[in-house]
Amino acid sequence: MLTIEWSTAGGWQVPHIKPFGNLSLHPACSSLHYGIQLFEGLKAYRGDDNKVRLFRPMLNMNRMAKSAERACLPPFDRSELQECIRKLVETDQDWVPHSDSASLYIRPTFVGTEPSLGVKKPAHALLYVILSPVGFYFSTGTNVSLWADPKYIRAWKGGTGDCKMGGNYGASLSAQNEAVGHGCQQVLWLYGDDHQITEVGTMNVFLYWTNENGEEELLTPPLDSVILPGVTRQSILDLTRKWGEFKVTERRLTMAQLCSALKQQRVKEMFGSGTACMVSPVDRILYQGENLHMPSMENSQLSSRLAKELTDIQYGRVPSDWTVLV
Numbered sequence: 001m002l003t004i005e006w007s008t009a010g011g012w013q014v015p016h017i018k019p020f021g022n023l024s025l026h027p028a029c030s031s032l033h034y035g036i037q038l039f040e041g042l043k044a045y046r047g048d049d050n051k052v053r054l055f056r057p058m059l060n061m062n063r064m065a066k067s068a069e070r071a072c073l074p075p076f077d078r079s080e081l082q083e084c085i086r087k088l089v090e091t092d093q094d095w096v097p098h099s100d101s102a103s104l105y106i107r108p109t110f111v112g113t114e115p116s117l118g119v120k121k122p123a124h125a126l127l128y129v130i131l132s133p134v135g136f137y138f139s140t141g142t143n144v145s146l147w148a149d150p151k152y153i154r155a156w157k158g159g160t161g162d163c164k165m166g167g168n169y170g171a172s173l174s175a176q177n178e179a180v181g182h183g184c185q186q187v188l189w190l191y192g193d194d195h196q197i198t199e200v201g202t203m204n205v206f207l208y209w210t211n212e213n214g215e216e217e218l219l220t221p222p223l224d225s226v227i228l229p230g231v232t233r234q235s236i237l238d239l240t241r242k243w244g245e246f247k248v249t250e251r252r253l254t255m256a257q258l259c260s261a262l263k264q265q266r267v268k269e270m271f272g273s274g275t276a277c278m279v280s281p282v283d284r285i286l287y288q289g290e291n292l293h294m295p296s297m298e299n300s301q302l303s304s305r306l307a308k309e310l311t312d313i314q315y316g317r318v319p320s321d322w323t324v325l326v
Contacts, residue, residue, distance in 0.1 A: 002088045002129040005113075006074050009123075015084050017091055020130065026115035030122050035167045036112030038067040041275045042231070043134075044089045044104040044326060046096045047316030052089065052326040054106075055314045057082050059231045064108060067163035072121040073110055081108070082324070085129055089326045097133050100315050105134040105276075134276075144272060144280050147179035148188035148255065148287040150195055154226075161198075161226045169202070176201070184286055186272075191226055195255040198226055203272030203280065204233035207253060208302050210266040216246040218302070219253055232273040235322070236306055255287060262292055270294045271303045279307040 001020045005013045031037040042060045045053050061078035068075065085106060089096070096104040108129045112122030152175035155161020160168060175187045186201030198221055199205055211217045218240055223229050240248045261267045270282040281303050285292040312318040 001131070002084055004084070004127045006125045006127065007123060012074075012076065017088055023126070023128070025113060028115050028117050029112070030114040030116070030120075031111035033117065034112075034119060035165070036071055036073065036114075036122055038064065038071050038073070038110050038163060038165045040064045040067075040106075040108040040164060042085075042106045042108075043275060043314075044093075044096050044106060045314045045316070046098055046103075048100075049316055050098075051316055052093050052096050052104075053314065053316055053323040054082075054086065054089070054326065056231050056235065056322045057085065057324055059234060060108070063164060063229060063231075064110065067165060068110055070160055070163045071110075071112070071165065073112060073125050076127065081127070086324065086326055088129055088131070092131055093326060095131060095133055100311065102133060102135045103314075105132045107132070143283045144186050144200065145184040145283050146186050146188035146200060146285045147182045147184035148190055148195075148285055149175075149178075150190045152178075152187065152189070153191060154187075154189040154199060156191070157225050159225065162223065162228055164228065172202075182286055188285055188287075190255065197221060197253045197255065197258065199228070200272035200280075200282065203274040203277060204228065204230040205282075206233075206236065206269075206271050206273060207258070207267065208269040208271075209261055210268070211247075212257075218246060218248045220250055221252060222250040230274055232275060232278065232310070235310060236273055236279075239306065239309060259287075259292065262294075265295075267295055269300060269302050271300075278310065279303045 002015060002017050004015045040060045042057055043055060047053060058078065061082050065075065065078055106129060110127045111125065113124040113126050114122035154172060155168065179187045188200055189198045190196060191198045197205060204220060207219045209217060220233060221227050237248060272280045272282065281300050282294045284294060313320040313322055
């Protein structure tokens with residue numbers, strides 16, 4: 001694991017790569033009491049050429065820096081942290097699976113370690129990184145069922161929904177457990193009186209459809225402080241805009257619009273995207289007592305194409321400046 005300590009008095013200390021082990025924290029540690037903490041998630045992939053690659057790691061560094069600013073944690077040199085992570089993965093590269101269906105998950109974590117019960121900006125912090133081999137995120141494969149109920153809200157404007165903070169995830173577990181109780185795998189998070197679609201569980205969401213104007217369109221909700229700026233989300237936007245084959249839009253989408261499009265058979269595919277799951281087609285949505293069945297299962301050409309193009313880059317089958325060699 002990688003550890004780097006910081007304090008107001010001494011600044012950033014020398015990074016250490018050392019054997020995986022427990023942390024020693026003061027009982028009054030500010031991250032434990034007040035949630036002054038954040039994390040990131042990225043992966044290392046072993047290609048057919050046996051080379052190990054990181055996928056767009058600077059996007060993770062940028063997002064982590066934004067989360068740190070929101071949490072009143074100190075700024076850091078993004079390029080230096082990326083290099084520290086690269087060195088850690090290089091040291092532990094034997095743990096990167098020899099498989100194109102598995103990878104090495106990288107979890108940078110940043111916590112306030114202020115040894116005080118005072119509610120204040122921490123004068124001490126710890127940035128550390130741990131690693132773990134991972135396979136498929138969903139035990140049933142990549143197709144997900146969703147439970148949509150407006151009584152739970154994941155994030156709100158002016159909040160921390162656009163930051164990767166632990167509190168966003170811990171507070172979602174109650175809704176997640178209720179979704180499972182309704183026979184669904186994930187929550188479709190809604191926002192506002194008009195039931196705007198925001199995210200799918202821990203994923204960004206995309207709708208591929210024929211819109212109200214008869215245009216073929218790939219739509220995803222905009223980054224308006226409610227949505228987490230996902231790396232896979234940005235990569236899908238970049239790829240499809242480069243293709244230039246259909247309209248690609250970031251705008252709001254409501255459940256009423258989705259229900260209307262389903263009745264008119266204008267929906268082609270709906271899928272979630274994220275580092276853990278890559279691209280996951282949506283099978284059905286349980287909303288207001290009705291199961292809305294998505295045509296994604298019968299017509300998953302776009303999601304399959306995106307998954308292939310992204311994994312071809314990640315595993316080095318297609319050369320790209322999106323990857324960083326370890």
